[in-house]
Amino acid sequence: EVQLVESGGGVVRPGGSLRLSCAASGFTFDDYGMSWVRQAPGKGLEWVSGINWNGGSTGYADSVKGRFTISRDNAKNSLYLQMNSLRAEDTALYHCARVPQYSSSSHWFDPWGQGTLVTVSS
Amino acid sequence: SYELTQPPSVSVSPGQTARITCSGDALPKQYAYWYQQKPGQAPVLVIYKDSERPSGIPERFSGSSSGTTVTLTISGVQAEDEADYYCQSADSSGTYGEGVFGGGTKLTVL
Numbered sequence: 086e087v088q089l090v091e092s093g094g095g096v097v098r099p100g101g102s103l104r105l106s107c108a109a110s111g112f113t114f115d116d117y118g119m120s121w122v123r124q125a126p127g128k129g130l131e132w133v134s135g136i137n138w139n140g141g142s143t144g145y146a147d148s149v150k151g152r153f154t155i156s157r158d159n160a161k162n163s164l165y166l167q168m169n170s171l172r173a174e175d176t177a178l179y180h181c182a183r184v185p186q187y188s189s190s191s192h193w194f195d196p197w198g199q200g201t202l203v204t205v206s207s
Numbered sequence: 208s209y210e211l212t213q214p215p216s217v218s219v220s221p222g223q224t225a226r227i228t229c230s231g232d233a234l235p236k237q238y239a240y241w242y243q244q245k246p247g248q249a250p251v252l253v254i255y256k257d258s259e260r261p262s263g264i265p266e267r268f269s270g271s272s273s274g275t276t277v278t279l280t281i282s283g284v285q286a287e288d289e290a291d292y293y294c295q296s297a298d299s300s301g302t303y304g305e306g307v308f309g310g311g312t313k314l315t316v317l
Contacts, residue, residue: 120304129311130242130250130293135304144303147208180249189299193240194306195252195261 087111087196089181094201101171105201107164107181115139115159118184120194121166123177123203131177134166135184149175171205178202208298209233211309218315225281227312229294232275237296239277241270244311245290253292254279281314289316 120135182194242250254270298305
């Protein structure tokens with residue numbers, strides 16, 4: 086069974102940092118790209134960042150560019166999101182998701198982890 | 208990036224057909240994907256590449272595309288289909304992996 090389990094969320098003050106992790110199992114991790122997608126409380130889905138199978142290509146939403154860094158460790162079947170200079174508007178449930186197939190015009194997210202909650206508050 | 212527009216809510220009675228639309232200028236050139244999200248749960252892919260259904264998704268879920276609008280159709284709606292539904296497409300702006308989501312549609316089964 087394919088499983089994605091996020092961890093590392095918590096409460097942090099504005100300007101602070103957090104590192105999220107996503108542990109993958111049930112599939113060959115380095116065969117797939119991965120992404121982070123967040124959902125603010127009561128709001129919709131927002132793509133945050135993506136990374137290809139070997140970490141050679143990454144992308145970021147404009148809202149997090151320059152503050153967040155995505156990475157992966159294929160030996161550990163793990164995906165990470167380093168979040169710096171956090172703002173109140175970064176408060177959300179952060180999901181990791183597998184990218185089953187990627188091209189510049191066609192990619193999607195399946196499956197998703199349950200998410201880890203990040204709260205940025207003073 | 209561009210925008211995808213969905214109606215905030217759709218209501219149907221059990222056994223009827225629900226149609227949820229998603230509009231965006233890039234949709235004639237990009238595939239669309241649909242996710243179902245129930246309260247407290249992670250999103251689940253129900254349609255990919257406009258009209259393909261993943262294994263394990265009931266046949267009552269189908270997708271179609273026409274011009275700048277894609278549609279998720281749920282035939283014979285059941286109470287368990289009550290959820291939020293999101294459309295998604297890729298963004299070919301050059302940012303690796305960028306996905307664009309619609310604002311979501313809350314499906315209420317009366």
